[in-house]
Amino acid sequence: MRLLIVEDEKRLALSLARGLTAEGFAVDVVHDGLEGLHRAGTGTYDLVVLDIMLPGMNGYRVCSALRAAGHEVPILMLTAKDGEYDEAEGLDTGADDYLTKPFSYVVLLARVRALLRRRGPGASPVLRLGRLAVDRGARRVERDGTAVQLTAKEFAVLEQLAVRPGEVVSKAEILEHVWDFAYEGDPNIVEVYISALRRKLGPGLIETVRGAGYRLVSGG
Structure with missing residues (x-):
């Protein structure tokens, strides 16, 4: 899954990016609202973590503009503000969830995973295909009831196939959602992970x- 963090506190943004990357997410970071709107508007992200107090364009306006343009990407808003009116304003502009600073990273990670599980196709926390079970909440995989140990990146690649069972998923689509915007390595890295x-x-x-790509099937 590919995430966008729009946060002008660079230390916080870097900390979040490192933590989420370690969990197997591909993470891009920008530090102002206008750039955040441009990036989020490309439609390549599975979730946006969006600060409210941003230079260029505040988070409320970014969120509102994305929704007005028809983008349904889940949005988790962050802010140093508190109070029910601030939360209501964020949700009224189309945000899916709201977290007030300071917050626990563990809580943020749980909110991110919950939003990803609720979105669109493959929203079930446990994806089953024949003898394979992929638990997106626990980040656990079983085949024939036996746990299979995967690295964070291996799980991320498998997840991209599991949310679209029986469909062909291209190498470019896997790269787009599992590796971040800055990745400039060999695109054949996907083949390495498929082999693993x-x-x-x-x-x-x-x-x-x-x-064309790769397809997860139930015949195995």
Whole structure:
């Protein structure tokens, strides 16, 4: 999953990015509202963490502009303000959740995961395909009832396939959602992780569709 953090407190933004990256998310960071609106408007993000007090354009306006343009990306608002009227204003502009600074990173991570589970297709916390179960909340994978140990990145790649079972997911789509905007390495890194998943999960689950991408199937 690919996240965008729009936060002008650079130390906080870096801390959040490091923590979320360690959890297997691809994370991009910007520090002003106008750039945040531009990035979020590309439609490549699965969730936006959006501060309210931003230079250029405040978070309320960014959120409102995204919703007016038809973007349904989940938005978690952050602010140093408190009080029910501030929270109501954030939610009224289209935010999905609200967190007041200072906050616990553990709480933020739980809110992020909850919002991702609620969104669109594959919203169930546990995705099942034949003998495979992918628990998005616990970040746990089982095949035939036996736990399979995956790295954070391996889980992220598998999740992209599991939310679209039976569909072909291109290498570009996996790169877009699992690696961040700054990634400039070899796109064949996806093949490395697919090979690792096949080795750990066993044969018959991940098909290669030549020239198109990969597909998770239930025949394995």
